[in-house]
Amino acid sequence: MNERRSLFILCCLGFGFAFLYIPILSMVVFSFNASKLVTVWDSAHSPTLKWYAALLDNDEILDAAWISLKVAVINATGASILGMLAGFSLSRFSKFRGRFALNAMTTAPLVMPEVITGLSLLLTFVAMEQLIGWPAGRGLTTITIAHITFSMAFVTVVIQSRLATFDSALEEAAMDLGAHPMKVFFVITLPIIFPAILSGWLLAFTMSWDDLVISSFASGPGSSTLPMVVFSKVRLGVSPEINVLATITIAVVTLMMISVALWMARAARLDKARQ
Amino acid sequence: MAKRSLLKRLGISGGTFVVAVPYIWLLLFFAVPFIIVLKISFSDIDLAIPPYKPLIESAGNHLIAIKLNFNNYFFLFTDSLYFSAFLNSIKVAFISTVLCLLVGYPMAYGIARSAPATRNILLLLVVLPFWTSLLLRVYAWIGLLKANGVINNVLQWMGLIDEPLPMLYTQFAMYIGIVYSYLPFMILPLYSNLEKMNWQLLEAAQDLGCRPWQSFYKITLPLSRNGILAGSMLVFIPAVGEFVIPALLGGPNALMIGRILWDEFFSNRAWPVASAVAILLLIVLVPFMMWYQSVQARESAGDGR
Numbered sequence: 001m002n003e004r005r006s007l008f009i010l011c012c013l014g015f016g017f018a019f020l021y022i023p024i025l026s027m028v029v030f031s032f033n034a035s036k037l038v039t040v041w042d043s044a045h046s047p048t049l050k051w052y053a054a055l056l057d058n059d060e061i062l063d064a065a066w067i068s069l070k071v072a073v074i075n076a077t078g079a080s081i082l083g084m085l086a087g088f089s090l091s092r093f094s095k096f097r098g099r100f101a102l103n104a105m106t107t108a109p110l111v112m113p114e115v116i117t118g119l120s121l122l123l124t125f126v127a128m129e130q131l132i133g134w135p136a137g138r139g140l141t142t143i144t145i146a147h148i149t150f151s152m153a154f155v156t157v158v159i160q161s162r163l164a165t166f167d168s169a170l171e172e173a174a175m176d177l178g179a180h181p182m183k184v185f186f187v188i189t190l191p192i193i194f195p196a197i198l199s200g201w202l203l204a205f206t207m208s209w210d211d212l213v214i215s216s217f218a219s220g221p222g223s224s225t226l227p228m229v230v231f232s233k234v235r236l237g238v239s240p241e242i243n244v245l246a247t248i249t250i251a252v253v254t255l256m257m258i259s260v261a262l263w264m265a266r267a268a269r270l271d272k273a274r275q
Numbered sequence: 276m277a278k279r280s281l282l283k284r285l286g287i288s289g290g291t292f293v294v295a296v297p298y299i300w301l302l303l304f305f306a307v308p309f310i311i312v313l314k315i316s317f318s319d320i321d322l323a324i325p326p327y328k329p330l331i332e333s334a335g336n337h338l339i340a341i342k343l344n345f346n347n348y349f350f351l352f353t354d355s356l357y358f359s360a361f362l363n364s365i366k367v368a369f370i371s372t373v374l375c376l377l378v379g380y381p382m383a384y385g386i387a388r389s390a391p392a393t394r395n396i397l398l399l400l401v402v403l404p405f406w407t408s409l410l411l412r413v414y415a416w417i418g419l420l421k422a423n424g425v426i427n428n429v430l431q432w433m434g435l436i437d438e439p440l441p442m443l444y445t446q447f448a449m450y451i452g453i454v455y456s457y458l459p460f461m462i463l464p465l466y467s468n469l470e471k472m473n474w475q476l477l478e479a480a481q482d483l484g485c486r487p488w489q490s491f492y493k494i495t496l497p498l499s500r501n502g503i504l505a506g507s508m509l510v511f512i513p514a515v516g517e518f519v520i521p522a523l524l525g526g527p528n529a530l531m532i533g534r535i536l537w538d539e540f541f542s543n544r545a546w547p548v549a550s551a552v553a554i555l556l557l558i559v560l561v562p563f564m565m566w567y568q569s570v571q572a573r574e575s576a577g578d579g580r
Contacts, residue, residue: 009381009385012378012381012385013381013386013397016381016458017400019378019455019458020400020404020455020458021400023416023455024407026415026418030418037423039418039419039423039425039428040428082296083297085297086297086298086301089294093290093293096294102301103568104568105302105305106297107567107568107571109305110509111508111509111512111560111563111564112512112560112564113515113560114513114516114518115516115518115533115536115553116516116553119536119540120308120309120312121304123546123550124307124308124311127311130325145304146304148300148304149300149304152300164575181289206406210409210410213518213519213537216541227408227410230410230411230414231410231523234410234414234523235522238417242414243418246408249407250407253407256406257399257406261395
């Protein structure tokens with residue numbers, strides 16, 4: 001590559017990653033700051049862990065985190081199953097009635113503004129309650145249904161792109177040898193696409209854990225998720241406990257990403273060794 | 276074999292079941308809801324729970340009265356607040372998309388042209404912020420931009436400014452927030468497009484005497500058209516309806532349509548007006564969504580060029 005151009009690209013990469021990471025690092029650094037002003041470093045008493053202790057004492061945040069965790073796990077599991085079925089339909093059945101509609105309904109949520117999805121789901125829950133008496137009121141159930149609906153689209157995309165790159169000849173060979181389609185799915189397809197399902201599950205978990213707008217529409221009294229509590233705090237300005245929460249989130253995500261990357265590298269090595 | 280015929284006798288083949296379950300779910304919770312929003316957008320506001328009047332009423336004598344109320348739409352068209360909010364949202368989303376492209380394209384290009392080992396690490400670094408919370412990352416900018424925030428403190432310490440610059444709660448802060456949050460959505464489709472690029476074309480162009488910028492403009496840019504379009508849609512469409520970023524970083528007069536919908540719904544309890552806003556927003560965005568879908572179809576078909 002041209003010398004001058006590669007220098008330009010290098011600068012762009014440096015600037016871009018600085019832009020992406022300076023805000024994140026600033027939250028980590030200031031989570032150890034003793035001052036309540038958050039961004040004014042109190043060098044006499046810092047670094048300190050006192051805001052970490054304060055977070056562990058904050059029942060409002062802990063309760064909301066527990067609600068979010070429950071919703072996120074159920075959502076991720078439901079969205080993975082539905083997304084797997086949808087992704088499988090779209091990539092393995094080339095022609096069926098309504099394929100276009102299914103494709104559209106799994107693409108649209110990827111870009112649909114959240115306020116629209118949230119409003120439409122809430123109005124649907126209200127209409128359903130009037131019509132059949134379920135879901136009675138709004139709470140964890142409605143939040144979970146809403147989350148599954150928007151996050152399954154992301155799982156579908158992940159699974160679909162994995163299925164598109166893997167050779168369906170393997171499945172066909174097993175079928176020719178007399179294996180039942182269900183058996184082919186569980187013995188051949190599922191193990192091969194398992195990493196995609198896992199990343200789909202994690203993606204759906206993260207989207208649910210992080211969602212503010214759709215949860216706000218779908219939630220009722222007493223079912224505030226973590227982002228809803230964080231949002232109402234953050235609207236009033238910066239708070240040291242939120243920096244601690246951010247630091248913990250970043251640490252967990254980073255550890256998870258590294259272990260998934262290592263696990264995948266190991267699986268790839270084992271695969272190579274087997275061949 | 277016996278099992279399969281049993282399922283067949285029940286009228287359910289495995290294939291039907293696989294297609295039907297996600298299909299019914301999406302119909303029920305994704306397609307039908309829009310019909311309900313459309314319905315509510317035509318009803319009267321009422322001081323009740325839920326705060327709207329039914330559209331279909333029995334008028335006695337086996338008569339059914341359907342009242343379509345166009346007032347909500349009329350209201351949106353007569354009050355210039357909504358119109359300017361629409362225009363402003365589209366403007367903000369468009370400028371943010373261009374800024375994302377300007378920052379994201381060189382990054383995607385650099386990642387696609389680096390060695391495979393570094394490439395994976397750089398990709399991981401692009402995706403990592405996306406996996407941490409969007410809300411918390413937007414919040415981080417409050418700490419950086421506010422009057423006694425990090426940027427003002429550094430600038431004052433360096434002696435470049437005497438008074439803190441007013442940055443938080445401005446248009447500037449909103450643009451930074453949107454570009455920052457949506458950047459990975461621009462980089463990833465661009466990268467997956469550029470990754471498939473045949474770089475020998477560039478060498479050939481150079482051998483034939485093309486200047487580097489010329490070969491970029493004449494070869495790389497046109498070939499990455501689908502990546503540019505896909506990334507731009509992924510930024511533009513959700514950004515038009517964005518709520519969190521204008522609410523946290525934008526000023527009180529940052530008129531974004533997502534924020535207006537939110538306020539109509541939560542503060543004014545005007546559900547029919549909020550529904551009418553949602554319908555108009557959808558009418559604006561659906562052509563872009565269909566465009567996005569056709570770009571995706573072309574890209575996955577592989578020819579794309």
